[in-house]
Amino acid sequence: MAEVVNVAVAFLVIVFIFRWATTPGEQSEADKALGFRPKKATQPMVDTVAAMFPDIPVDNIRYDLLRTGSVETTSNRILERGFLDPPPAGYFTLYPRSTDTSASQIRQSAPAPGTPQPGSSTPKQTLISKFNLETRVNNESISQEDIGGKSTWEDSAEKREASLRERKAKMILAARQRMLQKEAGNSPSPSS
Incomplete structure (x- = not known):
């Protein structure tokens, strides 16, 4: 041992x-x-x-x-x-x-998402242009009640997708409205 x-x-x-x-x-x-x-x-x-x-x-x-x-x-x-x-x-x-x-x-x-790369001629893409909302920008006034709203469960996937797209569009337009109202409230009025 x-x-x-x-x-x-x-x-x-x-x-x-x-x-x-x-x-x-x-x-x-x-x-x-x-x-x-x-x-x-x-x-x-x-x-x-x-x-x-x-x-x-x-x-x-x-x-x-x-x-x-x-x-x-x-x-x-x-x-x-x-x-x-x-x-x-x-x-x-x-x-x-x-x-x-x-x-x-x-x-x-690595550029940040949504920013144009140097040397590229593509303009900066905004949410308005990304979701093709240019025609609805000045035509609609979105109230706060319309933004979230209650959604109903649609029968088909296509209807659900369209409903989701519409809700996204309303949210983007409402955010743009709030931003413009905030800018209008902060900017001094021209005196001429």
């Missing part, structure tokens, strides 16, 4: 010495700075998470990916908690902040 214990202890000592001898120097620096052995976190992984969650800082994303090594786990953590923990100060010695990160390039290169 004593021989088995001696063999097990010797085996564990050999494994420990082998791991210690084969660990590269920068890896142990990363272990010390971060407090854990970092997993592989590539720039495409960081870019993927940053594209899904543009409001999360890139350093927080990279730090979490170094801990988890998984885009899915990091994404789930963001969805569950709404944020990621900020990296410790030691993180910035290994991964200095750069103003030219590819995630910020993604944010800058």
Whole structure:
């Protein structure tokens, strides 16, 4: 029995010495700075998470990916908690902040929905033009009671779709009316 214990202890000592001898120097620096052995976190992984969650800082994303090594786990953590923990100060010695990160390039290169891209000749599309309400803009006055209204369940899918389209149109026209009334109330009247 004593021989088995001696063999097990010797085996564990050999494994420990082998791991210690084969660990590269920068890896142990990363272990010390971060407090854990970092997993592989590539720039495409960081870019993927940053594209899904543009409001999360890139350093927080990279730090979490170094801990988890998984885009899915990091994404789930963001969805569950709404944020990621900020990296410790030691993180910035290994991964200095750069103003030219590819995630910020993604944010800058991807235009916001509804905004024209530079060099394109298409005008900015408004809700009025998107839903073809140009003819109804000046012709209708929508009251607040007509906006939501009670809808009835129609017999066919086509009737339900038409009812939904009409309710959307009324909501858009009512919002436009409120905006114009607010602008008219805020703007000073011309004195000429």
